[in-house]
Amino acid sequence: MKRKIPLLITFLVGVIIIISEFIPHKPFGQISGELEKWYLIIAGFAIILGQLSLFKVNLFKIRHRQKNWQFFILTLLSFILMVSIGIFWGTENHPGIFGNGETISNTIGTKPFDYLFDNVYQNLQATMFSLLAFFIASAAYRAFIARTLESSLLLVAAILVMLGNTSLGSALTGWLPESLKFLHLPRISEFIMKYPTTAGQRAIMIGAAFGIIGSSLRIILGIERSYLGGK
Amino acid sequence: MSENIKKKQIDRRWIFLLLFISVALPLIFVIGFPIETTENARLVYGLIEQTPKGSKVIISFDYDPASKPELHPMGKALMKHCFDRDIKVIVTALWPMGVQMAEDIYSDLKDNYPDKKYGEDYVNMGYKAGGIVTIQAMGKNFRDIFPQDMNGTSIDELPILDGINNFDNLGFVFALSAGDPGIKQWVQIAHDTFGRPVSGGVTGVSAPAVIPYVNQQQQLIGLLAGLKGAAEYELLTKTPGTATKGMDAQSVAHLIIIIFIIMGNINYWRNKKAEKKGVE
Numbered sequence: 001m002k003r004k005i006p007l008l009i010t011f012l013v014g015v016i017i018i019i020s021e022f023i024p025h026k027p028f029g030q031i032s033g034e035l036e037k038w039y040l041i042i043a044g045f046a047i048i049l050g051q052l053s054l055f056k057v058n059l060f061k062i063r064h065r066q067k068n069w070q071f072f073i074l075t076l077l078s079f080i081l082m083v084s085i086g087i088f089w090g091t092e093n094h095p096g097i098f099g100n101g102e103t104i105s106n107t108i109g110t111k112p113f114d115y116l117f118d119n120v121y122q123n124l125q126a127t128m129f130s131l132l133a134f135f136i137a138s139a140a141y142r143a144f145i146a147r148t149l150e151s152s153l154l155l156v157a158a159i160l161v162m163l164g165n166t167s168l169g170s171a172l173t174g175w176l177p178e179s180l181k182f183l184h185l186p187r188i189s190e191f192i193m194k195y196p197t198t199a200g201q202r203a204i205m206i207g208a209a210f211g212i213i214g215s216s217l218r219i220i221l222g223i224e225r226s227y228l229g230g231k
Numbered sequence: 232m233s234e235n236i237k238k239k240q241i242d243r244r245w246i247f248l249l250l251f252i253s254v255a256l257p258l259i260f261v262i263g264f265p266i267e268t269t270e271n272a273r274l275v276y277g278l279i280e281q282t283p284k285g286s287k288v289i290i291s292f293d294y295d296p297a298s299k300p301e302l303h304p305m306g307k308a309l310m311k312h313c314f315d316r317d318i319k320v321i322v323t324a325l326w327p328m329g330v331q332m333a334e335d336i337y338s339d340l341k342d343n344y345p346d347k348k349y350g351e352d353y354v355n356m357g358y359k360a361g362g363i364v365t366i367q368a369m370g371k372n373f374r375d376i377f378p379q380d381m382n383g384t385s386i387d388e389l390p391i392l393d394g395i396n397n398f399d400n401l402g403f404v405f406a407l408s409a410g411d412p413g414i415k416q417w418v419q420i421a422h423d424t425f426g427r428p429v430s431g432g433v434t435g436v437s438a439p440a441v442i443p444y445v446n447q448q449q450q451l452i453g454l455l456a457g458l459k460g461a462a463e464y465e466l467l468t469k470t471p472g473t474a475t476k477g478m479d480a481q482s483v484a485h486l487i488i489i490i491f492i493i494m495g496n497i498n499y500w501r502n503k504k505a506e507k508k509g510v511e
Contacts, residue, residue, distance in 0.1 A: 036368045040376070043360040092334070093382045117331065122296040129297040133484065137250045138243045141491040145499045155496075159489055165435070165459050167264030168482035174265060186267050198443045205443060 007222045014220030054079065082121075086113045157192055164189020240498065246491060253487045257479035264482050266475065271445060272463035274453025275430050278403060279309070284317040286402035287395060291417060292322060292329030294409035298434050299332065302407045304461040304474035305432035307336045309405060312468045314344050314352070318402065319391050322355040323377070325365065325412040330358050330381055332407075350380075350389045357381030362412030366420040370398045398425045403452070406431040414441055418450050428452050432460060 013035060020032035058072040066072075089101030091113050101111060108115045146152040163169040169185035176184055218224035282288065290309065294302045313320050322333040333355055347353060356377040359365045369376045373395055379385050386392050394400050404421045406429065408414035414431040422429040429450070433441050435457025444451040455464050458481055461474030 033368070033371055036364050036371075037375070039364045040359070040361040040368065043362075043364070047360060092331075122299070125296040126299060129300075133254070134247045134250055137484075137488045137491060138246050140488050141246060141495045142240065144492045144495065146496055147499075155492070159492065162485045162489060165457070166482035166485045167266050167459075167462075167478045168486060170267045171264045171482075174267075186269065190269055193439065193442055197439050201440055201443045 003225070003228055006228055007225070011220055011222060014216070018220075051079075082113070082116065085116065089113065157196075160185065161189045161192055164192075241491075241494070249487055250484060253483040254480045257483050258476065261476065262479040262483075264479055266459075266462050266466050266478055268463045268467055269460075271442075271454045271456065272460055272467060274445070275432075275455055275464065276312075276453075276467040278428065278430050278452045279312050279316060279318070282316065282318055282402040285319070287319045287321060287391065287400060288313065288402045289321050289323055289404045290333070291325060291404065291406045291408075291413075292333040293325045293413040294332060294407055294434075295326055295328035296332075298409035300473070300477065301434045301458050301461060302409060302432055303332065303336065304458075304472050305455050305464060306332065306407050307339065307472060308461065308464045308468050308470055308474075309407075309432070310336055311340060311470055314340065314347055315468075319351075320353045321391065321395070321401075322353070323369075324356075324358040325362055325416070326409070327358045329407075330355060350384070351391055354389055354391050355381045363416040363420060365412075366416055367424070370420060370425045373397050398427045401427055403428040403430060405429075408433050408437070408441075410434075410437065414451070415444070418444050422450050431455070432464075433457075435459070 016028060016031050017035065020028040023029075024032075055076065058076050061072045062069050062076070086096065088096045088098045089104065089112055090096035090099075092111060105111050110118070144151075144155050144158060146155050163172065164185040164187075169189065173184045181187065215224065219227065290306070290313075292306065310320060322330075322337075324330045324333065337353060337355070341347065344352075357380065359376060361368075365376060374386050374392075377386060380389060398404070398421055404417055404427055406414040406417040408417075408431055414429075414433055417429050417431065421427045430452045431441070432455035438454065438456035438460075441451070441454060442456070445454050455461060458474050458477050462478045465472050465475050
């Protein structure tokens with residue numbers, strides 16, 4: 001029974017949603033609209049669930065002294081700090097339970113939450129993303145080797161797109177006469193993106209779409225049950 | 232990785248150092264390489280130019296600070312273009328941090344547009360969880376999904392939202408997207424289901440997966456891809472900003488990466504030749 005009821009709910013909801021796409025009138029359209037609202041409410045609660053899960057997982061790692069457990073303390077402290085500051089003094093347009101924290105705001109220029117967001121969080125995220133450039137450069141040096149015909153083609157295409165997507169590409173081949181403009185690097189790059197890349201991507205997208213349809217049907221029909229947990 | 236490739240490789244710290252220098256120097260000493268516009272950027276520009284004055288549009292800020300260098304310049308140039316053309320901007324966010332990203336741009340621009348009033352020419356509806364379902368629900372009843380803006384002002388007190396009950400009275404939707412949920416979901420629902428024009432800007436790395444939507448069915452009207460897309464749009468709107476400045480650094484960084492790739496290949500073939508000789 002514990003598994004049958006969720007399976008039945010999934011089946012009914014799935015079937016109603018599919019029917020409502022073809023018959024968007026009463027009662028299907030109406031039920032589908034209500035279900036969408038339920039989804040949005042559940043999605044809101046999922047954020048809270050995510051935060052609780054983050055807390056639980058990190059606490060578990062600290063308690064069991066797992067590898068690099070000290071870093072997890074930092075994660076939890078940062079989490080508690082941001083949540084507390086947000087609750088106490090609010091964010092840019094919303095007051096917290098202690099008001100707007102005018103004394104602190106006058107000292108640091110903005111509300112404490114916004115100060116941390118602008119000066120710590122934003123910069124940390126930008127730093128993490130920027131570090132990728134260094135790893136990509138190092139990985140490209142090691143991985144882009146012309147060992148086979150396929151890898152050579154990939155290598156040439158990558159170099160052409162890399163050059164064509166920069167202003168250097170325009171500068172390098174900008175002098176070409178009109179009759180040879182098809183060799184202009186930005187044009188070559190645009191061509192590669194527009195035709196071979198798009199063709200490949202479409203094949204992947206169509207394949208993925210069939211996969212999604214298959215998985216959805218398996219879930220609706222109760223064949224795929226892993227989302228219920230257990231075996 | 233084969234032994235051949237591992238042999239005689241440059242220490243990765245040298246690669247890191249050279250890349251750092253190649254990015255930093257052009258930001259300090261501007262080279263000024265020429266920027267050319269692509270058809271996709273011109274399509275985006277054309278869409279805004281053809282949108283009648285006074286139209287209301289949605290700009291969805293679906294990114295966070297990690298993608299700020301690429302998407303923020305696009306957002307800024309786009310919002311500026313909309314204000315210049317008297318297009319009214321309704322901001323939504325499918326990513327929690329998108330709200331602050333939009334506010335950051337608006338606070339930068341509002342001093343230059345003293346006649347633009349919050350609630351009349353611009354509104355930020357805040358973040359809404361739910362991704363594709365949120366868009367679908369917005370298309371059916373916008374006022375149900377966003378009963379108030381991010382400041383808690385009721386939708387009925389915001390003149391910009393008069394007559395906005397779904398997507399019907401919108402000029403277009405523009406998604407600034409760093410991933411999922413984002414531009415794909417806007418295309419699938421706002422265009423494919425409700426038939427509204429959709430355009431957007433994405434990070435360079437996700438562009439190949441989105442470009443197929445720029446097609447004859449006009450699922451997407453143009454696309455701004457990465458820093459170059461942002462720089463192209465800045466050029467078209469004649470508002471050079473951070474993207475234009477960053478193009479020199481990107482060009483030199485790409486060149487350095489290409490040089491390293493060539494060096495890696497020379498190393499590989501030289502080692503392969505030496506190995507063959509050894510066997511003989």
